[in-house]
Amino acid sequence: MLFNFLCWLLIVVELVHGGVYLENCMETRCKPHGPTIRFPFRIKGRQPNHCGYEGFDISCTNDKQTVLEIMPSSANKFFVKKINYASQEIEIYYQIGCPPQQVFDLISLSSSPFKFVEGGRNYTIFSCPSSKERDEYLRSSGPYCGAKLRPCNHGSNPVGNQMFAIRGDDCLIDSFPLVSCTKVHDYYTSSSVPDMSLGSRHNVLKLQWSKPSCQHCEVLGKICISKSEQFTSNPTETTECIDVAKGRSSRAILKILGTFSPSVVLIVTGAVIYYIYSSKRTENENQLRIERFLDDYRALKPSRYSYADIKKITNQFEDKLGQGAYGTVYKGKLSSELFVAVKILNNSNEKGADFINEVGTMGLIHHVNVVRLVGFCADGFVRALIYEFLPNGSLQNFLSSADCKNSFLGWDTLQDIALGVAKGIEYLHQGCDQQILHFDIKPHNVLLEQDFTPKVSDFGLAKLCSKDQSAISVTTARGTMGYIAPEVFSRNFGNVSYKSDVYSFGTLLLEMVGGRKNFKVMEDSTSQVYFPEWIYNLLEEGNDLRIHIEDEGYVKIARKLAIVGLWCIQWHPVDRPSMKVVIQMLEREGDNLTMPPNPFASTSN
Template sequence: MQVRVLEMSILLFLVFFPLLSLGQRLEGCEDSSCKSHGPIVHFPFRLSHQPKHCGYDPGFELHCNNKKDTILELPSSVHLVVEKIDYLSQEIFLYDPDECLADKLPKLNLSQSNLRNDYDPMVLLNCSAPLADSDYALVPCLGSSGYKVYVFSTNSFLSFFLSGPCTKIHQYPYSWYTFRENTLQLNWSIPLCRNCEFKGMDCGFKDGIKLLETHCFNRTMMHRGITKQPLIAGVVLGTALVCIIVFSLYQLYLTSRNERESRVRLEKFLEDYKAIRPTRYSYADIKKITNDFNEKLGEGSYGTVYKGRLSSEIYVAVKVLCDSKGKGEEFINEIGTIGRIHHVNVVRLVGFCADGFRRALIYEYLPNDSLERFILPVSSSPGSVSLISWNKLQHIALGTARGIEYLHQGCDQQILHFDIKPQNILLDHNLNPKICDFGLAKLCSKEKSAVTMTAARGTIGYIAPEVLSRNFGKVSHKSDIYSFGMLLLEMVGGRIRMDPKTNNHSKVNSLEWIYRHLEKGEELKIRIEEEGDATIVRKLAIVGLWCIQWHPNDRPSIKEVTQMLEGDGSHLNLSPNPFMATNTPKLNASPLSEDLDVILEIE
């Protein structure tokens, strides 16, 4: 009985606490819009007629033109119409009413603005002959008589076109869709109001004079114009009738809470996400795209991957997930994380499906499968030729490192992958690597060094020691470094030439065997096809050994790893032996990474 009374008291506290804790709302900052169907304007944006404390100036002031369009003036007097503001993902979508956004981009300078664009650069080419390919798009408004303008990604084969009918006009740090759809997508990281939006609350300045600290306000009460903190008497808590009603509702709530929370959370997330690429598809669409799941590409514990086609030229890989566990965190985590990433070495999420309990993820199709397929040689017999050269393996290792560096340092929040392994490194038609599978990834602040986790995650053989046991240190970005080091050493170990006279092949293949031979200055018994391969093998092995040091502080950062892989390897020193008992921390020892601050995950 005491437990039930306690539960009831907690519920009553939760019901009325928001009213008691509601802070004062700043005057004149109600939600506004230029027209009935226009974008809703509230903090950090404000309309020009509203007080300055309603917005986070400079750069967030909007105004209405004579057509009642919502206008944002960007630096260098570039005026664009606001199509949508997504306060949850902190992105704003703009378009040019003259339908030639590409013509205004050279005037745009975002260096002094709080708004920015995180996409890979694109190049405009002026061509005297028409082109037809899915790697570039036509920009009609910039063409002239006898010439057409196309937009290319910087990783396309530009030299081929520049030596032919095309000349380079300009390079822009904007996405493909900016040119093709006349839409500019910008985002902001300051002020950070995403947590308020996720809770269904409004964000604003806590003090209308200092204009420094932001605060979350109850959305319903704000819009009614309440400016004084309400005083809630304790009489309600003592009323028996209210207690009985609330207790009954609470008992009913408990019976279906988990399922309801899961659906509400997922639907709210997807509703906020629907205006941002990737596209949401129905399950019927998924069946059509995959031709009724006709061609299977792979299968695992997470689900099954099928080959699909969005059009006659665009192929995709559709991952149909198994029954979702828990509250769908991995599904939300995957699309919420990868959906905001735009990098040449990270797989692109084209779309997703959340149709009842049927869930699927649609990725760009990469024809060469994963790195796992290319690590081992074609044959174990002497003199056999490897599937790909050591030079190409070095290219894959460097591209993967750059992808991890982007996740750790190139996004608004640091993204820790926690499952770096050969199976999660996909290869395109040119064998360029792309990191995939962000179901275990976590977002955390760049200012902190470590992350707390409730359970170990990853794949055995690639999991850093500190992820399995906190006695080895604090979990941080260095955990991904360990997994990447194991990947490098598996590249090297998979090519070791087996000695037919040796029965203990596992010893020959061991990481300690690789370290011993490097320590003695002996050449690794690796299959060499070209001059310079031995140098590449040594570099990959040394970098891998540095990455798998037991203590997180002894491992290099991903930026240092990238620099080592970019160099020729001649100045690389061998790491301390990670396999010596003196270098392996004991389970009852204190961690040596006490300078890593424990932080919470960003939801």
């Protein structure tokens, strides 16, 4: 009883700790539909210091507008449009006609916790009389050269003059008509300023902060508070997470303490009962918070680009990497160090089902063996997908017989590629919230990094389903001939499920062993034996694979890949292993693997 009492007392202390914090630092707004204000932001003069973080002061104007106090002494105010606590970004805007001096000063303000989300551009600001020549120059040079600012008739800019921001990296200043122009120094300065802060239409700035970080609390659905102010002497641990349940329960306990102070036992007992009563409701609320965070996070990536952006990224589609049935792929560049592959989709699918399917699916995937979707374009009738660029192209480019030494990767590399692809597919089947069935596993859709790390790509035919779903409905055959599982064509073999991807992977493994030329032997001559069946017969009889292998150790690798491939292409899905078992088989020594049943027995009689 004494032990239980002490446990209950500790619960009360924890709840009161959270309650004291929440009593003064409740989530609030300046107006009913304004941005939500909570840690690390605090309303200056209304909430205690521990409710926020240094440099994150917010004030509410008389007309209930939300203002970020970046520079409180300035007459120019930065109004808050939106705060995204999941991505730690804040959108602010100014209401005057042209960018205030503080926009430029933000760049060099080292003490500010905020940084621009978008990279800066080097601009020089000029004050010039009205001129058709200058207006024509900006129209002809394009939007990336510079912009005419909104009317700015204060500071050193004379009345009637126009102000121009000219980019030094994309447009030579010497080519800009500077007759009767003066370079402005005292009110504007040459600074690295995001594009969004210039021009005639945009006055919204997007800033982000990295410290303090509360993203882990957002994921857990908990409340983030300043740990340095809450019973700790460790300055490196700046934040901690407290349960929503603790805060709500503790406020009730504070009232109970004031009313029923003579009976501590009853107080503790009531607190525990209340805690248990509200735990179920709190669990649902936490789940809702997690879902909201995931929605916000997924909205950040991949990025959306316009068709004009696509043309610039690909340098007017200069470097064509390849062309297929679904579109053409070009090499592009997002920055000096980040290269991408841009796939311009054909318009054959008018409803855009494949496009929607791929973008929606790729937003759920983060794995070393799955290609990363960087962005997309849906501009009018133009649809494009932007992927990370993999310099070695697809596995299909390297598939050949082991006898062809010019393009043969080597058995160690092939084994690593097979294991990597298997891990990528297993992640799709079990690693996400929903099971992802690819339906188009083939060498063309396995891309290779510089070090030949494989990545599964092309999710245009993928389907999502719950992990406990044993069968899915497929109205038409999906995939590429030669890699499609039998049950996709006929339900007599079984239900369509994740085992359909296992079959395609097995076909890929056998093609890696035998090479493309040997694998298509049945297509070239119907009188010859189907290559997988030929492989099975050789292994069953204890013969070698009749592929030129110089080192005895490589014989075991080739044999292991062939045996795993034969397990995967069993006619009935129930006879095939899961991808988790496939990975275990690939990680074992080839001598320890048993031969599967003969999948060709019915066809050979």
